[in-house]
Amino acid sequence: MKFDYNKIFHNTETFIKDKLKRNGVMAGAMLILLAVGMLFTPKLVSITTSTNASKRELPIYCVETQKPQVALSFDAAWGNEDTQKILDILAKHEVKVTFFMTGGWIEEYPEDVKNIAQAGHDLGNHSENHKQMSQLSKQECIEEIQKPHEKVKELTGIDMFLFRPPNGNRV
Structure with a gap:
């Protein structure tokens, strides 16, 4: 539809x-x-942190704040038909979000990556090929995460510090 x-x-x-x-x-x-x-x-950003007591990584789903806030994010893994319209709407309403991008999307739409960064939005890593991370070896996981990071760094000079595993899959 x-x-x-x-x-x-x-x-x-x-x-x-x-x-x-x-x-x-x-x-x-x-x-x-x-x-x-x-x-x-939008989807929730899931960041992991470790606790000293249990040494277990836990996702962060919310944070304490005195302000009424919400975090919005978009996955950029295929197509860019609506990217500029989304950027225009966000700019009009002065809203900043996070775009989680795959390596293929970064390669296919480098100007969109630059426009997103220039608009002041956060850039996040969504893996190189959108693979099930839990099915990959440690080395394959490293490559899936490192390649998009390097592409964005080369295009924008930005070091991405957020990672969203494809399908919410754990690394």
Whole structure:
């Protein structure tokens, strides 16, 4: 099913403007974040950390904050048909997100990678070939993670520090 994004965006903007008039800036800001999130199906960033007591790595799903915040991210693993439209909407609403990119996508759309970085969004690693990381050897995992990192570094000068395994698969 093909969505009419222009109609959705127009209706969303009209709804948000109406809510801003009625409920103030905070409600409007929350609605903007919610609308962008609903339209582009974001995923939670899963970062792992180790605890000294158990030496077990645990994913971080949320952090303590005094501000009402949400983290939005996009996987860039195939196609770029909507990339510029997404960037335009994010810029219009002054929203920063994380784009998790595969090596193939980086190679196929280097100008998009540069545009994403220049717009101030975080760049994240989504592996070289979107393989099941748990099925790979240690060396293959290293290569799957290192190759996209090197490509982005060469294109943008940025060292990616976030990694999202394909399919949520553990490394």
